């Protein structure tokens with residue numbers, strides 16, 4: 001076991017070492033993608049702003065997908081992993097701008113990390129508490145600055161623990177300015193009046209601590225959402241749900257219905273199937289990656305085929321963070337994300353849509369908190385409290 005000196009020099013050395021690990025991982029990812037997906041190295045490919053402006057429609061929409069609890073490169077962006085992500089490799093990446101070094105410097109718990117992605121600030125609240133983010137969310141900036149109605153910003157979230165993610169406790173924002181949050185599992189529980197024996201495979205809520213699952217009230221409101229808003233009868237919803245194989249499939253089904261019936265301009269979908277890795281079964285973790293890959297492709301096809309979204313929507317896909325490496329004695333490999341090492345913090349992001357350069361890879365370091373200011377530049381609001389800055393390659 002290595003003992004690091006607990007002084008400034010020691011910390012500085014560890015930080016420098018982490019940066020080097022992140023950089024090396026980003027370069028490996030970049031070289032892999034240039035060979036396997038045929039993408040070009042970005043940086044010198046700036047088109048004229050006139051040509052870009054001509055390609056971008058005035059009323060833009062954005063869909064953000066978090067890539068399900070995080071996967072390692074050996075199961076994704078590596079020669080031995082690429083078979084698990086054929087849709088990303090062959091369909092999405094050739095049309096996308098891809099960033100190989102997105103560093104998350106925050107807490108590696110799914111709710112707090114996803115909330116940090118949504119605020120552009122590393123939130124520090126307890127991951128296992130039903131509390132709102134402290135900094136304004138992207139939904140509040142969007143709605144307040146652009147004076148958009150509550151129907152224009154939505155979150156589809158995987159577990160009951162995410163029910164507060166749409167709206168912060170910040171005093172200049174918060175109350176009444178956030179996104180509406182739809183929890184497909186909660187809908188399903190309401191639709192089956194709690195007698196959901198046939199749906200247990202869709203209702204697993206949290207893979208890290210099975211004991212944490214906040215009870216939510218309001219099943220009547222949920223059923224109203226289903227029928228009035230999504231235009232789904234309880235019986236149709238129940239019978240369709242029976243054909244689905246996982247919670248993320250249920251989320252995508254609800255997201256599609258939302259896109260057709262409400263067509264929000266800002267839609268945030270949090271996937272979570274991959275995180276079944278915590279249960280320790282490698283094959284289920286791989287199934288989760290393959291399913292998430294397919295669902296991302298299905299979502300992009302939906303965006304291109306729905307008149308409200310086609311030609312004016314930018315899709316962002318990024319994990320909240322990664323998983324432990326096999327080499328680190330303090331971790332359990334793919335199963336968990338406990339060490340907080342550089343590998344589990346160095347993720348990626350792809351963006352695809354009108355005005356976004358196609359088939360380009362960037363390996364400079366960007367920060368997880370840069371997402372919200374980037375969305376601000378695209379949609380036209382100011383993320384004034386965010387710690388990040390807009391990613392210039394996407395503007």
Ligand SMILES: [Zn+2]
Nearest residue numbers: 069208275278
């Ligand atoms: Zn997890």
